Amino acid sequence: MLEASQDPRIKLLTYAELEEVKGYVGNFEVKIRKKARLIDETRCTGCGLCIERCPTFTSSEWDLGLGQRKAVYKPFPQAIPNVPVIDSEVCGHFTTGLCSVCEKICPVGAVDWNQRDEVIEERFGALVVATGFELFDPSLYGEYGAGRIKDVITGLHFERMVNPSGPTGGHLVRPSDFTEPRRVVFIQCVGSRDAERGVPYCSGICCMYTAKQVILLKEHIPEAEAVVFYMDIRAPAKGYEEFIRRAQEEYGAIYIRGRVGRIYEEDGKLIVQGTDTLSGQALELEADLVVLATGVVAPQEGDRIGQLLALARDDYGFFTELHPKLAPVETMSSGIYLAGCCQGPKDIPASVAQGSAAAGKVMALFSKDELESDPQVAQVKDLRCIGCFKCRDVCPYGAIEEKETPWKKMVARVVETVCGGCGLCTATCPTGAIQLQNFTDNQLLGEVESLCLGWRRESAA
Amino acid sequence: MSGMEERERRIVGFLCNWCSYGGADTAGVARLQQPTDLRILRVPCSGRVNPLLVVKAFLEGADGVLVSGCHPGDCHYVEGNYYARRRLELLKRFLPFMGIEPGRFEYTWVSSSEGQRWQKVATEFVEEIHRLGPFAGWEDEG
Amino acid sequence: MIDKLKEAVREHLEELELVIGYGEGYDPLHATPIFVRRPEEVDRLLWNPLCVYNLATYLYGLKGKKVGVVVKGCDSRSVLQLLNEGLISREEVFLFGLPCSGVLDLRKLAERVDVGRVEEVSWQEGKILVRTREKEETIPLEEVLQDRCLSCPYPTPLIYDVLLGDPLPPKGENEALLRQVKELEELTPPERLRYWKEELERCIRCYACRNACPLCVCQDWCAAEARDPHWISMRDGVKEKWMWQVLHALHLAGRCTGCGECERACPMGIPLLRIRMKINAELRELFDYEAGVKEGERPPLLTYQVSEPKIEEPKW
Amino acid sequence: MKFLKREDIPGLLGRLSERFRVYVPVKRAEVVLWRPWREGVQPALEHQGTEPPKAVLFPRSETLLRFGCERKEVQVEETIEAPPTVIFGSRPCDARGFLIYDRVFLDEGNPDPYYRARREATTIVTVLCLDPERTCFCSTVGGGPLDEEGSDLVLLPLEGGYLAKALTPKGEALLGDGAFVEASEGQLSEAERLRERAKMEPLLELDGIPERFNESFTSDLWERVSQKCISCGACTFLCPTCYCFNITDERTPEGAERLRNWDACMFYHYTLEASGHNPRPTKAERYRNRIGHKFSYYPSLYEGLFACCGCGRCIKSCPVSLDIREVLRELVSYGK
Numbered sequence A: 001m002l003e004a005s006q007d008p009r010i011k012l013l014t015y016a017e018l019e020e021v022k023g024y025v026g027n028f029e030v031k032i033r034k035k036a037r038l039i040d041e042t043r044c045t046g047c048g049l050c051i052e053r054c055p056t057f058t059s060s061e062w063d064l065g066l067g068q069r070k071a072v073y074k075p076f077p078q079a080i081p082n083v084p085v086i087d088s089e090v091c092g093h094f095t096t097g098l099c100s101v102c103e104k105i106c107p108v109g110a111v112d113w114n115q116r117d118e119v120i121e122e123r124f125g126a127l128v129v130a131t132g133f134e135l136f137d138p139s140l141y142g143e144y145g146a147g148r149i150k151d152v153i154t155g156l157h158f159e160r161m162v163n164p165s166g167p168t169g170g171h172l173v174r175p176s177d178f179t180e181p182r183r184v185v186f187i188q189c190v191g192s193r194d195a196e197r198g199v200p201y202c203s204g205i206c207c208m209y210t211a212k213q214v215i216l217l218k219e220h221i222p223e224a225e226a227v228v229f230y231m232d233i234r235a236p237a238k239g240y241e242e243f244i245r246r247a248q249e250e251y252g253a254i255y256i257r258g259r260v261g262r263i264y265e266e267d268g269k270l271i272v273q274g275t276d277t278l279s280g281q282a283l284e285l286e287a288d289l290v291v292l293a294t295g296v297v298a299p300q301e302g303d304r305i306g307q308l309l310a311l312a313r314d315d316y317g318f319f320t321e322l323h324p325k326l327a328p329v330e331t332m333s334s335g336i337y338l339a340g341c342c343q344g345p346k347d348i349p350a351s352v353a354q355g356s357a358a359a360g361k362v363m364a365l366f367s368k369d370e371l372e373s374d375p376q377v378a379q380v381k382d383l384r385c386i387g388c389f390k391c392r393d394v395c396p397y398g399a400i401e402e403k404e405t406p407w408k409k410m411v412a413r414v415v416e417t418v419c420g421g422c423g424l425c426t427a428t429c430p431t432g433a434i435q436l437q438n439f440t441d442n443q444l445l446g447e448v449e450s451l452c453l454g455w456r457r458e459s460a461a
Numbered sequence B: 001m002s003g004m005e006e007r008e009r010r011i012v013g014f015l016c017n018w019c020s021y022g023g024a025d026t027a028g029v030a031r032l033q034q035p036t037d038l039r040i041l042r043v044p045c046s047g048r049v050n051p052l053l054v055v056k057a058f059l060e061g062a063d064g065v066l067v068s069g070c071h072p073g074d075c076h077y078v079e080g081n082y083y084a085r086r087r088l089e090l091l092k093r094f095l096p097f098m099g100i101e102p103g104r105f106e107y108t109w110v111s112s113s114e115g116q117r118w119q120k121v122a123t124e125f126v127e128e129i130h131r132l133g134p135f136a137g138w139e140d141e142g
Numbered sequence C: 001m002i003d004k005l006k007e008a009v010r011e012h013l014e015e016l017e018l019v020i021g022y023g024e025g026y027d028p029l030h031a032t033p034i035f036v037r038r039p040e041e042v043d044r045l046l047w048n049p050l051c052v053y054n055l056a057t058y059l060y061g062l063k064g065k066k067v068g069v070v071v072k073g074c075d076s077r078s079v080l081q082l083l084n085e086g087l088i089s090r091e092e093v094f095l096f097g098l099p100c101s102g103v104l105d106l107r108k109l110a111e112r113v114d115v116g117r118v119e120e121v122s123w124q125e126g127k128i129l130v131r132t133r134e135k136e137e138t139i140p141l142e143e144v145l146q147d148r149c150l151s152c153p154y155p156t157p158l159i160y161d162v163l164l165g166d167p168l169p170p171k172g173e174n175e176a177l178l179r180q181v182k183e184l185e186e187l188t189p190p191e192r193l194r195y196w197k198e199e200l201e202r203c204i205r206c207y208a209c210r211n212a213c214p215l216c217v218c219q220d221w222c223a224a225e226a227r228d229p230h231w232i233s234m235r236d237g238v239k240e241k242w243m244w245q246v247l248h249a250l251h252l253a254g255r256c257t258g259c260g261e262c263e264r265a266c267p268m269g270i271p272l273l274r275i276r277m278k279i280n281a282e283l284r285e286l287f288d289y290e291a292g293v294k295e296g297e298r299p300p301l302l303t304y305q306v307s308e309p310k311i312e313e314p315k316w
Numbered sequence D: 001m002k003f004l005k006r007e008d009i010p011g012l013l014g015r016l017s018e019r020f021r022v023y024v025p026v027k028r029a030e031v032v033l034w035r036p037w038r039e040g041v042q043p044a045l046e047h048q049g050t051e052p053p054k055a056v057l058f059p060r061s062e063t064l065l066r067f068g069c070e071r072k073e074v075q076v077e078e079t080i081e082a083p084p085t086v087i088f089g090s091r092p093c094d095a096r097g098f099l100i101y102d103r104v105f106l107d108e109g110n111p112d113p114y115y116r117a118r119r120e121a122t123t124i125v126t127v128l129c130l131d132p133e134r135t136c137f138c139s140t141v142g143g144g145p146l147d148e149e150g151s152d153l154v155l156l157p158l159e160g161g162y163l164a165k166a167l168t169p170k171g172e173a174l175l176g177d178g179a180f181v182e183a184s185e186g187q188l189s190e191a192e193r194l195r196e197r198a199k200m201e202p203l204l205e206l207d208g209i210p211e212r213f214n215e216s217f218t219s220d221l222w223e224r225v226s227q228k229c230i231s232c233g234a235c236t237f238l239c240p241t242c243y244c245f246n247i248t249d250e251r252t253p254e255g256a257e258r259l260r261n262w263d264a265c266m267f268y269h270y271t272l273e274a275s276g277h278n279p280r281p282t283k284a285e286r287y288r289n290r291i292g293h294k295f296s297y298y299p300s301l302y303e304g305l306f307a308c309c310g311c312g313r314c315i316k317s318c319p320v321s322l323d324i325r326e327v328l329r330e331l332v333s334y335g336k
Helices: A002-006 A049-053 A101-105 A155-162 A206-220 A240-249 A302-309 A348-366 A390-394 A424-428 A441-460 B020-029 B051-059 B080-098 B115-132 C002-015 C039-044 C073-084 C106-110 C175-185 C189-200 C238-252 C261-265 C273-287 D006-019 D092-105 D113-120 D169-175 D185-197 D209-216 D221-225 D283-301 D324-332
Strands: A016-024 A027-034 A057-059 A068-070 A118-124 A127-129 A152-154 A183-190 A225-230 A254-257 A260-266 A269-276 A281-287 A289-294 A336-338 A378-380 A400-404 A410-414 A434-436 B011-016 B038-043 B064-069 B105-109 C018-024 C031-036 C067-071 C093-097 C118-124 C127-132 C136-140 D002-005 D021-028 D031-036 D061-070 D073-078 D085-090 D122-127 D153-158 D161-166 D180-182 D245-251 D256-262
Touching (some): A183 A281, A206 A240, A424 A434, A441 B051, B011 B115, B020 B038, B080 B105, B080 C238, C189 C238, D006 D085, D006 D161, D085 D092, D161 D185
Parallel strands (some): A127 A336, A183 A289, D021 D085, D122 D153
Antiparallel strands (some): A260 A269, D002 D161
């Protein structure tokens, strides 16, 4: 991130949102909403005095509620750019109107109470969508007690705690009493592979991150015991199987194939009830901490992004690639590419690979002065076109533009590089002015006619 | 196959390139037996099938017409078959009013992996057309 | 109402390039569209049950000009539909709305009097008086109004700039129009084909049905007359005529407001409105849709829903 | 003079059908059409046909030739078909329509073999008009309700039947049928009385109309009179004198055929050129052409004869009630 922010040819806009996208490959016109930070980026030196002095605390989103942050804050220490943001929902200046501590303390006068969102317009040749993922909400599994029982946490909570800059300073503790856990139960497939209550697919990353957390646990608290409930171990990539074996054999994690049916609190302990499906035995374990490996789900925001960019989404909300095998990075919209989990669950190496591929696709696109496109695109006969624009109403690609003819008539024009070649326009056009090349009306009529005339000739003979 | 010993019927099938054409291919590769009455015309998408193409086939002497595309939601072109579904449904309800018996025109969805399903669709549709007999509506027309 | 209309036209004529209304036709039984440009022409305007024409038909051809047009309830639906499809713009039309209690079906009248030799027509409350050389007939209007008027759901224009007269309530149930479709639905499909072949055989392919239609905006570029695409051959067979009517019907699906101009315009008296009625009924059932009644509504075949509650899954 | 009793007509038509294709006006729904006579069909002789009988001699679509390719040889098949035909029950205006056709299709320099063959094989039996409709204006354009020109046999309606008069040998030949009996003195004098009553004065004087047309050519008159026209082909297709056609090829199971079809100058496509240019792009130019052809171009080619028979079908059948008589009125007073 730091490296990217320092590249003169990269403009990094954080705390910003896509507002509107028009145009097509090579010519996207994009409106971006830069949200108001209430701090003037051009002045702020990132000294952090304001954060230090701010008297207002609130729960930290970054730490998933395990810790607190100030009303003026940076989401995490390495955040780029190194400029804090004022949370006007909690900031005393807005809630009571009395506090102006940060404004007074700021040595460069960067606090700007009147700053407003700014909409900027930029032109781009290509777009890469990398909007990431969200984690499954484990409270939907009421029997696990997530959100209700303090010591039932998710893998991400675990990550925050073992992080040296995290809310516990890198110490793994039970959130209920801040004591070190002795026995930690990990439950995999929370939300994943459950068509009824979660999602039917395998999130693909939970086996590996659970194994990693098992190892982290043993390294932080060597005497702790790790018990993992799993459905199947899915570790197909390079070195993955060996990693799991290490967690089991070197670090002594106990892997139990089976599901947990219920977790409840008793005498400051957690009681985990489950089944070992290999032995067929019911189990009841005492635990100090339970870590849920929640699955990957598509971000809520995807709906809006999908509409803005005319991207298709699958049943689960992930963006659909152009072709599952042959074009896994491209989308239906020419010039728009996908990277990472917005396209489907994947781990870091796969995300990096897809990101690199998307970048490569963009480079390849930009390396040519002219675009090659499939000849199966629609074309408009200006004379026949009556300018009703029903083609534009139905085009899934937004490939139809208005054009004025030399005889001053508004007619449809197909942006060939954007046209996907489906022919919906041809089936819609009342006059037959717009014709999908290679599947024109007359070509199809010719096929029908030849077939039928042949039949009639045969039966006449 | 019962009732299909008589001479072949004239049946036109408009199949989308990405799903149903592939499905018919899959059926062929798997050597699933299919009636030979149905002649396939490949189109990019069921959304490309102007309902008038179906009408034209009847006009030129077809006994039955079938349109098959990707399952709704699986359209290669995202939404083509959604439009097709509306248009073809209307056509299906309208043709009998103009004098084409119900059953002579059908539309359905077959994915490229559904070879067996294609076999079932093709077989049952052809059987239905055999049951209806040749379309004699234009015989006095030449 | 005619005085109010004249007054309103006089008032707005200056801001308009022309006003399309009804005037006297070639005989006492015919009105005709007139184009008013100058104040002294305003007095030629006429309003009575002979004003059968849907003047919205002219609007698309006059795009770019600011045009006033006299509309009945049914005609206003055509205007609304043209607006909904973006084919005309609201700023360019000025609508003189007339609540209407029905217009004549001259073919029904022809069964009662010799319409070719009518000398005088006059009106009484709910009745028409027709005098020919031989006789005089008084006929209750109900008996000679168009079927669609007998059950008119929108006697008052749905969209207008000025409304000239008090709004009228929708007409109640009347079987006449529904019967047109039902009659055919009771036949078997081969019988229906025979019916259409018999009716369409006399079609002369003059395309009056198309050109009188306010929504048939393709006009000179209609696919029916094109070689590319070549949908219909130039042969005189009844199947070409049948194909044309199917093409016409499908191009109007979701756009037709049922104004009946196609049928009225047909010089051969081919019952075309029942085709429109059938498609409109199916669209109402499938998509709960009626053309030209809701502002901003998109024709159902130009949109879709991911799940279509009314469309059954295919049987295989 | 002979008399034909109304009740003897079916018998006559039956006998004629053995030798001829017999076309009669038939009422179907509320329109009157020209259809081949069949046993049981009641000819609607009391009505002017909704359509004229022109399709009998000049079909809406006719195959000029069929062609195909066999073993690299192009095969061409001629298709002239002209069986002996009787048109039974046309009106004087309808018969006059064929006279207008004759000058074009039987033109010595360039006769049309298809039309000529049919014309020669056809006998026209006309019913004279005693009670013209409000749209009739035959007497204005050179004809009249009792006009006998162009017919082979004319029938004058009388009580109980028709007084028949042959005008040509073809008509004479029909009179040989037993259905025609000698007319009585009373019938002859009644006929004279009716003839007197049926005379029809011209609506307006059309003298000088070709010149007025030329003067008005670039005026706004044409845009004005054609405003309400919706550019359909009802007027031309139902006109007994309109003969424009188009020729196209269509595929057949065996190969292809060349068709001649009615065309209408009111259609945009009629004059559309391959380049996309159209010399008559709007209905004003097209309507001007329709009037110009009938009242200026045609008369200048053929003895001052108007290519209009005043049947009034274009008025009656016009979807927007456009009245050609109004246009003629405007035109004769143009510039005055």
